[in-house]
Amino acid sequence: MSTTIEQTAIPTGTWNADTVHSGLGFEVPYAVATFSGEVTDFDASLSDGVLKGSARTTSLQVKDESLTAHLQSPEFFDAERHAELTFVSNAIRRNGDDVEIDGDITIKGITKPATLTGTITGPAVDHFGATRVGFKLQTVVDRTQFDMKWNMPLPNGEPALSNEVTLKADLTLVQA
């Protein structure tokens, strides 16, 4: 006989991101498909029930060098004046493997509330004896609220780039 227990507890104590096994990125509808990119230099932690993350805008990358330069320019992330984008939670709700996290996202110096949704895995002990917890999270933001208004019209008059951008975080946090 087995018993299923719906976990609702948020891990206590301090957990820091193993950034090699974590990822941070965005997806945005562009013309007929989805354009994506990632931020490689970031950190994240879960401490006393608060999830925090910060990422360096100069590490924002897409597959084309010129587009990377454009995304770091004042029209988009303005990496010269806004070195970091951040997230700080103010409420985490867990229901089994599902998780919802309310917090504030700051991009380009502009702070907006956001709710991240996704899954939580663990805590579980890994093959080296460390205890890890995983979060797979996403949220959709309106980029124009963060002073990123660039667009180009398609021949049919529709804008080439969507304003709705999905931000994705895949975090592995290790118990300190």
Place this chain on the structure above:
Amino acid sequence: MKVLAISGSLRSDSHNTALLRAAAEEAPAGVELELWDGLKEIPAFDEDDELDPPTAVQAFKDAVKNADAVLIATPEYNASIPGALKNALDWASRPIAANAFRNKPVSVIGASTGAFGAVWAQAELRKVLGTMGARVAEVELAVGHAHERLDDEDVRVGLRDALEALAATAQPAIAA
């Protein structure tokens, strides 16, 4: 603040060059305008020469780099940017990630003898400069009927506004 003033017109009696001279007269304390006169010397952009650009091109890039900000006055040819001006910007935009205009505060203004004051050329110029990574000030000054209006008080007020917007856009960079 040292402002490089670029006229998109080569004509000796150009209204746009005159508009920049008027801007120099209206410059607030601490703002110094230097009129760039090298546009006619810039050859047609050729990617083959990108890594070892002609002397006139290098001088242009250096002039932009050495300025704290740039003020461009453009006429409108066939509803768009004059070829010579666009050509100079195409040279200066390369390589994109480290180009002279990257993060450079720029204000765009324009004059025409018609009613509309080169508004389309200004809009296209802002788009081009944004793509190059410039910090484009949110200001527009469209001087229609320029042959009879350069001494009008509303034009003078517009010039002061354009320079103040440019200074505001540049301020954090100068402070840093």
